[in-house]
Amino acid sequence: MIVAKRKPFEEIKTMLKDYKKVLTVGCGTCVAVCLVGGEKEVGILNAELSMARKIDGNPIDLGATTLERQCDMEFLDELENVVDEYEALLSMACGAGIQFLAERYPNKPVLPAVDTTFIGANRDVGWYEEKCRSCGSCVLGWTGGICPVTMCAKGLYNGPCGGTDDGNCEIHKDQPCAWFMIYERLAAQGRLDLIMEFQPITAWQNQKPRTLVQPGYEKREEAG
Amino acid sequence: MTDMKNTDMEEINIATDVLVLGGGLTGIKAASEIAGSGYKVILVEKDAELGSKKGPELIGLKEEYKGLQDLEDKIKTDSNVEILTQASLVSAAGVTGDFTARLSKGKKVIEHNVGAIVVATDFATGSLNEKYGLSPADNVLTQSRMDELLASEADKEKLANKTVAFLVGLGQEGNPLVLERVLKSTLALQEIDGCDVYIYAGDLKVASNGLERMYKESREKGAVYFKLTEKPEIIENGKTISFFDTVARRNIEISPDLIVVEEELRADQLNERIAEILKIDVGPLGFLQNDNVHFFPVRSNRDGIFVAGSTREISGLPSAWTDVENIALEVRDLLGDGKKSVAKNKAVVNEDKCVICLTCYRCCPHGAIYWGDKKAVISPVACQGCGICASECPMDAIQIGGFSDEEMIEEVKSGVASGNGTPRILAFCCQNSAFEAGEMADIFKMQLPDGLRMIKVPCAGKIDLDYILNAFVAGADGILVMACHPGNCKSEKGNTYAQWRVNDAYRMLEEVGLEKDRLCFVGTASNMGSGFSSIVVDMEKRINELGLSPLK
Known part of the structure; x- marks a missing residue:
């Protein structure tokens, strides 16, 4: 899932300073699951903002809604009838959702209330770990299910490098060496031969903004 | 914690079989009591034999041991009790009234639907020889070994004319049960011709039924107690024991034939694994005690899961059996005739809002939440209506009856x-x-x-x-x-x-x-x-x- 964290309150307040009527838009998918942008967080942020603005002598009128997903146009359509009532939209979705919301309502300022942080997994309530950099060329099949792009400080596809130090990375003693972990996992599975296979570096196409059409839909896209 | 506003009730069916974990002195009694209430019991024991033939710690408790053996024979022929030896709990899904327990026996995995689970492990013993600077030898016995000798008529004869010294309460903070074992052995030794008993003790913990009486009886029969503030000097691995008597103002030296070292009593090693599977709390030292004034001592943090005897604190047979009797009452109260009336709106999940983020499942202290196809599911039987889930839900998808x-x-x-x-x-x-x-x-x-x-x-x-x-x-x-x-x-x-x-x-x-x-x-x-x-x-x-x- 995509993991995000709330922006510092002061930053949100500054962004909103010139607006008197704002709609806070939550998102009921990844950011709800990572406890940052669901219905509850929308309510809490609005309560905070309305208190702060009242104390500043500059009250604000805040609306609240939470959509199924902000990364699908169909769900964004649900706002069509209410958007005009507001001067700006404050989105609690990930960067993708915020941009789609801004694209769907190009005449409205759309402001981010969260910082999109990474693709991660849920270790415990409120505790997330980055697991994937969406590099576009997955090597997990050769690396024992441990991602070197995310876990290795150098993002090496072939490792370990000379900086591996007793299971840790040369950048910090608390940073485990990804390639050490990969070695251990592959050795335990009896698949160490895989570590000798040379992996080419990632293609340039993965370093620029990407578009993805699932194979079954390519033809349909062309026809459409 | 059901609120008065919860008047909309429904009747549901619950499972009435009961799983008992541990086939020792506590588990056998639990199986017998609960089966006696008319419920089917599945009794799971890790070893090949049930309690009466298990640890030497039981042999010290002779009179009760007889009663235990009778109970064991009784449950072995009771059609309401299914006994699985060399078996263990693998997983337990579900909630009170509807647990699905998976048990492994050899290579087989057996699944049982049960309404309640009783954890009835016994305590384990551990040597304290090292605390006294002693190593195992012919003249150095653990309390368990002494119990074994006393249980066998042939070995007992060999103890005639021996001088026996006990070390107790100096290697650990004492416990009445530890002293009880010493006193029982002492009284048994005093029945043997020519046996002299010396007891080197720290504090004598007599806060248990009959201990004061047994202590006095042993003294009257000639046992000599030395009350010490520190360990005596032990020379040549127990050949001689010496200490300075501050009243007599001289060293008292005794050379016993046998030296018996107290043992520590600790929680069964299985406890932590069981607690992990059942999602119940583990207290200090591996006991599954729930130190909460609102609960009966035998209740765990999850409805329908009970902890008995030494599972929750070091217990001798009488107190473990009292626990079991209380549990039998609780089980009857919980399972009844298999029908239960529950409030419909205790905690309601809104399917449209729930994103199955698992926050509620992870936060529920009662283990009352699991998940289905499209949403979190809250068991109306296990739910205590506390509302922790509702207030943690990131989508405000859970509403508590009367407190929406x-x-x-x-x-x-x-x-x-x-x-x-x-x-x-x-x-x-x-x-x-x-x-x-x-x-x-x-x-x-x-x-x-x-x-x-x-x-x-x-x-x-x-x-x-x-x-x-x-x-x-x-x-x-x-x-x-x-x-x-x-x-x-x-x-x-x-x-x-x-x-x-x-x-x-x-x-x-x-x-x-x-x-x-x-x-x-x-x-x-x-x-x-x-x-x-x-x-x-x-x-x-x-x-x-x-x-x-x-x-x-």
Whole structure:
């Protein structure tokens, strides 16, 4: 899932300073699951903002809604009838959702209330770990299910490098060496031969903004 | 914790078989008692044999051992008891009234649907020889070994004309059961011709049935007790024991034929694994004790899972069996005739809103939540209605009967707006403690501020961050979050969640620019009428110093 964290309150307040009527838009998918942008967080942020603005002598009128997903146009359509009532939209979705919301309502300022942080997994309530950099060329099949792009400080596809130090990375003693972990996992599975296979570096196409059409839909896209 | 407003009931069927884990002295009794109530019992034991032939620690308890053997024979022929030896629990899904337990026996995995689970492991013993600087030798015995010798007629004869020294209470903080084993062996040795017994002891812990009597009896029969403040000098691995007697003002030296070293009694190693599978709390030293005044001692933090005897604290046979009898009553109360009436709206999940983030599942202290195809599912039998889940849900998808978000926010708003009195102080009160304390203060006409409004919650865990912030938005001058004292929450962690949320709210108030002193978290108990009064009066004083809320 995509993991995000709330922006510092002061930053949100500054962004909103010139607006008197704002709609806070939550998102009921990844950011709800990572406890940052669901219905509850929308309510809490609005309560905070309305208190702060009242104390500043500059009250604000805040609306609240939470959509199924902000990364699908169909769900964004649900706002069509209410958007005009507001001067700006404050989105609690990930960067993708915020941009789609801004694209769907190009005449409205759309402001981010969260910082999109990474693709991660849920270790415990409120505790997330980055697991994937969406590099576009997955090597997990050769690396024992441990991602070197995310876990290795150098993002090496072939490792370990000379900086591996007793299971840790040369950048910090608390940073485990990804390639050490990969070695251990592959050795335990009896698949160490895989570590000798040379992996080419990632293609340039993965370093620029990407578009993805699932194979079954390519033809349909062309026809459409 | 069912609220009076929960009048919409439905009847559901529950499983009535009972799983008993542990086939020792506690488990055998549990199987026998529960089967005696008419329920089918599955008794699971890790070893090949059941209790009466197990550890030497049982052999010391001769009279009871006889009763245990009778019980064992009885359950072996009882068609209501299925005994699985060399078996263990692999997993346990579901909730009270409907657990699915998977048990492994050899390569087979057996699945059982049970309504209740009883953990009935016994204590284990450990050598303390090292504490006395002794190593195993012909003349150095553990208490268990001595028990074994005394249980065998042939070995017993060999003990004639021997001088035996016991070391107890100097290698560990004593326990009545440890002393009981020493006293029983001593009395048995005194029956043998020419046996002399010396006991080197720290504190003699006699706080258990009959120990004082046995101690006196052994003295009258000639046992010599040396009450020491530190370990005696032990020479040549126990050949000689020496200490300086401060009354006689000389060294007392004795050379016993045998030296018997006390043993430590500890929790069964299996406990932690069982607790992990059953999602119940593990206390200090691996005992599954739930130190909570609201619960009977034999109840765990999960409804339908019970802990008996040495599973929760070191228990001899009599106290373990008392636990079992209590559990049998609880089981009968829980399972009845397999039909249970439950409130429909105790905790309701909105399918459209739920995103199955698992927050509720992970937070529920009662293990009452699991998940289905499209949403979290809350068992109406296991749910205690505390509302921790509802207040943690990131989508506000869970509503508690009688305490829905809509009703609570309405109560907050009307509490701030209605009637007279300033400053306006809202007190969120747990119904198990603060709310009763507040009512007491009111009935006894103790001093209460005019502007105080009490808002009842089923547990402090239901006090949502939203409610606190919205109360300030509505113009509350001060807010009290009143929970049970630490370790006293009926839902174990409701007060902790409330405290976390208050801390979170402090951070937010600071960001917002509202004085933090307007919000206060306090622990209370239901009998604290005057305490309640002084807490709210203090709050009023504090708010008067700060002035009314700038958000009015």
